[in-house]
Amino acid sequence: xxxxxxxxxxxxxxxxxxxxxxxxxxxxxxxxxxxxxxxxxxxxxxxxxxxxxxxxxxxxxxxxxxxxxxxxxxxxxxxxxxxxxxxxxxxxxxxxxxxxxxxxxxxxxxxxxxxxxxxxxxxxxxxxxxxxxxxxxxxxxxxxxxxxxxxxxxxxxxxxxxxxxxxxxxxxxxxxxxxxxxxxxxxxxxxxxxxxxxxxxxxxxxxxxxxxxxxxxxxxxxxxxxxxxxxxxxxxxxxxxxxxxxxxx
Amino acid sequence: xxxxxxxxxxxxxxxxxxxxxxxxxxxxxxxxxxxxxxxxxxxxxxxxxxxxxxxxxxxxxxxxxxxxxxxxxxxxxxxxxxxxxxxxxxxxxxxxxxxxxxxxxxxxxxxxxxxxxxxxxxxxxxxxxxxxxxxxxxxxxxxxxxxxxxxxxxxxxxxxxxxxxxxxxxxxxxxxxxxxxxxxxxxxxxxxxxxxxxxxxxxxxxxxxxxxxxxxxxxxxxxxxxxxxxxxxxxxxxxxxxxxxxxxx
Numbered sequence: 001x002x003x004x005x006x007x008x009x010x011x012x013x014x015x016x017x018x019x020x021x022x023x024x025x026x027x028x029x030x031x032x033x034x035x036x037x038x039x040x041x042x043x044x045x046x047x048x049x050x051x052x053x054x055x056x057x058x059x060x061x062x063x064x065x066x067x068x069x070x071x072x073x074x075x076x077x078x079x080x081x082x083x084x085x086x087x088x089x090x091x092x093x094x095x096x097x098x099x100x101x102x103x104x105x106x107x108x109x110x111x112x113x114x115x116x117x118x119x120x121x122x123x124x125x126x127x128x129x130x131x132x133x134x135x136x137x138x139x140x141x142x143x144x145x146x147x148x149x150x151x152x153x154x155x156x157x158x159x160x161x162x163x164x165x166x167x168x169x170x171x172x173x174x175x176x177x178x179x180x181x182x183x184x185x186x187x188x189x190x191x192x193x194x195x196x197x198x199x200x201x202x203x204x205x206x207x208x209x210x211x212x213x214x215x216x217x218x219x220x221x222x223x224x225x226x227x228x229x230x231x232x233x234x235x236x237x238x239x240x241x242x243x244x245x246x247x248x249x
Numbered sequence: 250x251x252x253x254x255x256x257x258x259x260x261x262x263x264x265x266x267x268x269x270x271x272x273x274x275x276x277x278x279x280x281x282x283x284x285x286x287x288x289x290x291x292x293x294x295x296x297x298x299x300x301x302x303x304x305x306x307x308x309x310x311x312x313x314x315x316x317x318x319x320x321x322x323x324x325x326x327x328x329x330x331x332x333x334x335x336x337x338x339x340x341x342x343x344x345x346x347x348x349x350x351x352x353x354x355x356x357x358x359x360x361x362x363x364x365x366x367x368x369x370x371x372x373x374x375x376x377x378x379x380x381x382x383x384x385x386x387x388x389x390x391x392x393x394x395x396x397x398x399x400x401x402x403x404x405x406x407x408x409x410x411x412x413x414x415x416x417x418x419x420x421x422x423x424x425x426x427x428x429x430x431x432x433x434x435x436x437x438x439x440x441x442x443x444x445x446x447x448x449x450x451x452x453x454x455x456x457x458x459x460x461x462x463x464x465x466x467x468x469x470x471x472x473x474x475x476x477x478x479x480x481x482x483x484x485x486x487x488x489x490x491x492x493x494x495x496x497x498x
Contacts, residue, residue: 011374059375083372091372123332123340125260126308130375 004078005098006048006065008034011089013129013238017056030054030090034065037085041078042071051104051245052111055197057129057237062093064245066104102247110174110246112190115203115239120183131184132203132239138185139210140178146209147176147187149219150202158222158231159202160195169195169226176202188243200235201228208232250317253327254347255297257283257312260338262378262487266305279303279339283314286334290327291320300353300360300494304446306378306486311342313494315353351496359423359495361439364452364488369432380433381452381488387434388459389427395458396425396436398468399451407471407480408451409444418444418475425451437492449484450477457481 008030016027031048038046048067054060073081078095086092116131118124119138124131150159150173157169175190187203208214214232222230257279265276280297287295297316303309322330327344335341365380367373368387376382399408399422406418424439436452457463463481471479 009371009374011377088372088377089374091374093371122258122342123337125258125338125340126379128260128337 001068001070001100002075003066003068003098003100003102004075004095005102005104006067006078006082006095007093008050008063008065009061009091009093010059010063011130012054012057012059014087014089015056017058018050018053027056033086033090034082037082038067038069040085041081042069042073044069044071049104051108052194052242054242055237055240058240058242059130060242062244063242064104064108064247066098066102104245107247108193108245109248110190110192110244111194112188112243112245113194113199114241114243115187115189115199115235116241117185117187117239118183119180119185124183129238132236134185134207136211138180138207139212140180140185143206143210144178146206146214146216146219147178147202149216149223151176154223155226156195156198156223157226158228159198159205160228161197161201161234164196166195171195171198178206197234199240200237201231203235203239205232207235250319250349251324252315252317252347252349252351253324253344254351254353255314255316255327255331255344256342257299257314258310258340258342259308259312260379261303261306261308263336263338264305266307267299267302276305282335282339283331286331287316287318289334290330291318291322293318293320298353300357301443301491303491304486304489307489307491308379308487309491311493312491313353313357313496315347315351353494356496357442357494358497359439359441359493360443361437361492361494362443362448363490363492364436364438364448364484365490366434366436366488367432368429368434373432378487381485383434383456385460387429387456388461389429389434392455392459393427395455395463395465395468396427396451398465398472400425403472404475405444405447405472406475407477408447408454409477410446410450410483413445415444420444420447427455446483448489449486450480452484452488454481456484 015030019031046067048065051064075097079092082092118131118133121135153172155169156171173191177188179186218230264279268280295316297314300313324346328341331341367380367382370384402421404418405420420442422440426437428435467479
């Protein structure tokens with residue numbers, strides 16, 4: 001048995017997330033589509049494990065996915081063969097063999113997400129399902145100030161949607177940057193791991209700060225009390241991109 | 250009767266072009282979808298005229314479209330009302346009343362198109378139907394050299410697909426720029442008007458020059474002889490964007 005590590009990019013707008021979590025959906029899941037393609041290629045049932053399950057509508061530029069195979073398909077064949085089998089909103093960037101003790105979830109050291117806001121009065125027809133459209137003026141200064149409170153090691157249980165299976169809530173955010181480029185605002189966040197919906201709650205909270213609905217003190221209070229209701233709404237999924245997962249120390 | 254000028258942006262990938270030209274297609278045309286929305290809003294049959302008919306799969310960032318209406322809908326209501334009625338891959342940027350002798354086709358002085366090439370070995374899942382994917386290395390120096398031969402006033406009949414209804418073939422290209430930004434190559438062309446498929450033949454020819462299949466002399470010969478076969482293939486539609494139409498002198 002070999003263990004193979006794929007790196008995938010995908011436009012999540014046509015999918016019901018990485019893995020179905022509840023209820024039925026007419027859309028397929030990314031995991032199912034990938035496993036179906038692997039079954040055609042390897043002629044065996046294959047179970048894949050991503051570095052994390054992206055929600056319905058969330059995108060990835062570089063999602064690591066591992067699986068074991070007993071097939072004889074050469075490792076350097078996987079990328080091209082899978083790209084021939086997968087729909088054009090999923091793309092395999094790379095495939096290589098890894099040690100059997102490598103694990104996409106357990107070994108992840110750092111994750112980087114981007115949240116993209118189209119901040120303009122006009123709708124951008126080329127960004128359907130790929131950003132949050134937000135026409136009000138953003139108070140970037142207040143947002144950056146609030147963001148600085150979230151950086152570091154904290155108990156982030158207030159930044160977690162119910163339904164999380166996390167055992168501990170302490171996480172470290174290494175970087176939380178906000179940058180405006182033309183009509184787009186990018187919120188980039190890097191940490192050692194993220195709770196369920198944590199990035200989207202960070203973004204929703206920063207938007208509420210920009211609108212003056214949440215004050216800086218509330219963020220400090222939320223971090224110390226763990227009270228979800230002190231924070232902003234969970235921002236919608238379509239603006240979220242998994243950018244990178246780092247495994248090296 | 251008022252005459253209204255709309256400015257439209259659209260992602261053309263879901264449409265059979267501005268107007269059906271031949272054959273049947275399961276996809277609607279942009280003109281039909283816009284006229285249907287106007288009929289709902291104005292309660293009358295309305296015929297719209299764009300500055301030019303974009304082909305199936307071609308996009309627009311700012312397409313001028315005019316129509317006459319006898320309805321009482323206030324001019325400043327059109328933008329919001331149409332955007333509420335149109336699908337999210339079409340967006341009205343602006344609506345204003347114009348003089349009755351204004352004409353979107355006859356009064357156009359300058360048009361600017363962009364052709365977008367994704368020049369990388371990997372497919373970009375976010376650019377499906379929105380660029381030409383081209384993985385070979387581009388010889389930008391040779392392409393710029395060849396482009397410079399096309400700038401100016403020439404008889405462009407060699408740069409025209411059959412089926413054109415043009416009466417004269419003389420056009421002026423004011424600017425033909427090629428710029429590489431990361432993995433993307435933008436070919437921007439501005440002229441006083443374009444023949445049928447002219448921009449896509451320019452792009453296909455520049456790609457053939459990059460590949461060494463067409464020499465500079467052939468372009469000069471094509472301009473003097475009008476021989477279409479001396480030039481490159483018509484580049485595919487999905488990379489083409491109508492950027493702007495200028496009406497001022």
